[in-house]
Amino acid sequence: MNNRNDMTEREVVTQQPVATSQTTIRPSVDIFEDETGITVMADMPGVSKKGLDVQVDKETLTIDGRTEISTLEDMEVVHVGVRATRYQRSFSLSSELDADKTEATLKDGVLSLRIPKREQFQPRKIEIRTV
Amino acid sequence: MIARLHGFEGGLLNEFRRMEHEMDKLFSAGVWPNTIHSVAKDSYPPINIGTTSTQVDLYLFIAGVNPESLIISIHDSQLTVEGERLISKDTKVKYIRNERYDGAFHKVVNLPEDVDADKVEASYSNGVLHIVVQRREASKPRQITVQ
Helix, strand or coil: CCCCCCCCCCECCCCCCCCCCCCCECCCEEEEEECCEEEEEEECCCEEEEEEEEEEECCEEEEEEEECCCCCCCCEEEEECCCCCEEEEEEECCCCECHHHCEEEEECCEEEEEEEECHHHCCCCCCCCCC | CCCCCCCCCHHHHHHHHHHHHHHHHHHHCCCCCCCCCCCCCCCCCCEEEEECCCEEEEEEECCCCCHHHCEEEEECCEEEEEEEECCCCCCCCEEEEECCCCEEEEEEEECCCCEEEEEEEEEEECCEEEEEEEECHHHCCCCCCCC
16 A cells, blocks of 8 residues: 555554653553554553553553562562553554554453544555456 | 442451561561572562461462463472463454563572472462472481580
8 A cells, every 4th residue: 555664563662651650661662564454462561450540642652550469477588570650652643543443451461452534544445347 | 330340448448558567577677588589570470478387388479370281390499480461352342551561481590408399389379379388307407505
């Protein structure tokens, strides 16, 4: 159709919204594109549905999640591999994508987002009529 | 439709801030007793470890695995977690980003010597494997008087 090699890849290095002093984790993501849209998979272990926030503002997709992990009060920390309690990452979306139709699911700490292409960018099958 | 799954407003936000503060305090404290060590840095999965006088808590951040496929074992106060996270890749799609860990992993942690290998519990929730190992009675602090 056209040579698009950019669906979402431009990552937005954001001016951190609110709560700036907090360090955040940049979740690892897989993003792939097929004929009808893109899929974003993000690792956010420790985040439940309650702590997750996915927003599309104009053409920026932001994922934001806070971990909820129960700990004991008198616990002494001996090793820290995950330092922050919040994941955050933003992507700018191509205008070919219909972000309003984004579907999100969260399972076992993996967020999956499906963003379809706008109808006019969907592949169209042309029926051949026999005369 | 506004693509917003969940919002934080007012009081709720404050509640999160408070929790976050506590979590930060817990997870970023700089105290490293020398009883637990040799956790290789930057290896998958990342792990947080905390102790109290009665137990050792381990949190492994492994999103998207089947907990039943994980093998957890303790031998001579050395705890091992083995498993694999296989991400099925469709060859027909075009990958734009490919960052998530894909493959087998093997994590070994040296626990304090007083742990009770028979008292281990593990649970998996929201992609975090939480392992609790009880410590033996004798290890509770006792005071020694100098004669």
